Amino acid sequence: MASADDEEQQGGGYPMSGLATSGGFAKVPGSEEDVAASEASAGTGAASSKQKDAESLFSAAAITAIVGSIASSVAIVMVNKLALNNGFNFASSLTALHQLTVYIFTLVLIKTKSIPPLPESLPPSTQAKSRPYVALLYSSGLVLMNQSLAMNTVAFYQLLKMSCIPAIAVFQYILFKKVVNRPTAIALGVILLGVAISTVAPDAPKAPASGRHNHGRALDSPNDGSGGSLLAGLLTLFVSIGAVSTTVLSQIEISMNADLKRLSSFQVMHAMSLPSFFVCILAAVFIDVKVQLMDILRPDIVGIKLAVFVDDVVSGAPIGSILASCALSIVVNLFGTNLIKYTSPMTFQVVGHLKTMLTLAIGAMLFGASGLDGLKGVGVLVALGGMVMYSREKL
Secondary structure (H helix, E strand, O other), X not given: OXXXXXXXXXXXXXXXXXHHXXXXXXXXXXXXXXXXXXXXXXXXXXXXXXXXXXXXXXXXHHHHHHHHHHHHHHHHHHHHHHHHOOOOOOHHHHHHHHHHXXXXXXXXXXXXXXXXXXXXXXXXXXXXXXXXXXXXXHHHHHHHHHHHHHHOOHHHHXXXXXXXXXXXXXXXXXXXXXXXXXXXXXXXXXXXXXXXXXXXXXXXXXXXXXXXXHOOOHHHOHXXXXXXXXXXHHHHHHHHHHHHHHHHHHHHHHHHOHHHXXXXXXXXXXXXXXXXXXXXXXXXXXXXXXXXXXXXXXXXXXXXXXXXXXXXXXXXXXXXHHHXXXXXXXXXXXXXXXXXXXXXXXXXXXXXXXXXXHHHHHHHHXXXXXXXXXXXXXXXXXXXXXXXXXXXXXX
């Protein structure tokens, strides 16, 4: 599942998760793509890989997951905007609520015997990392992607999300010696080029933009002093690299982990959601409540900040939008799970960029084509062309 900020940006960017963010979390019993690790460990050939890719990507289940993922992500983007822009500007807290909702929902399914309980975990090994470890990667990706969006411009954040595709290829080569074949690599390159042009290119009439990006942007404040600016830049770099690394590693681990492959989608959601809730709520304490490390030794200060936070939530929170967002998070997680289950982390990222392009195109149709003037329109066409190339490679 993409994070709250990631999902809000998915019209221009799951959670995302991505998610997020995201973004989305997934489990893949037997998912295969040209870069799928299960085939690497089994030592199957390239021809077999491509045949299974076609079976996976164009099956009824895969198509349903793709359409459902796009539709549910667009829906949660709109609902998240209503929540975050109308009295509940706490993205980390909203992400934590999403995880808690998923856990409670799947727990009810288990208690009512709608799904079987979680089996015992396999012993940790090279092919089966522990569930808490995978959940930590997943939740860290949500939190760090949220922070990356807060610390960078939206354009840089989009570039960061684009880097997830090459990062998947790199990590899968390092971990499993899997190599993306040349036609697929070319298609992915065209997609990334188009997304970069459409999301980073300036709007045609660029009004006074220079001063507005400096609000709350640690990287865009050159007058803070060289020492502070350098420290802020290093922190932003660390958060950005961490966001991409944890997001990518969590998707790879969830898709290839031997322990998680044998679980159903709802079971994986149950296994990941509770540890993720605790990580996200801890992050919310520092990000939303604004508790600093030095405050930990001052319970009175923590109490005051917590009281202010609770007062803000109680007095202005749009309860209906928050509940709708939490309900939609279940659907987003389920379709995200099934998407990687029937395809791969790489295809999951491609579908995420498809959401971006479709949102830009639909926005232009509904509100006028000015948003796709010049390079932005060219970028959308280039990206969509790359997605056609990617799909044809799976035929």
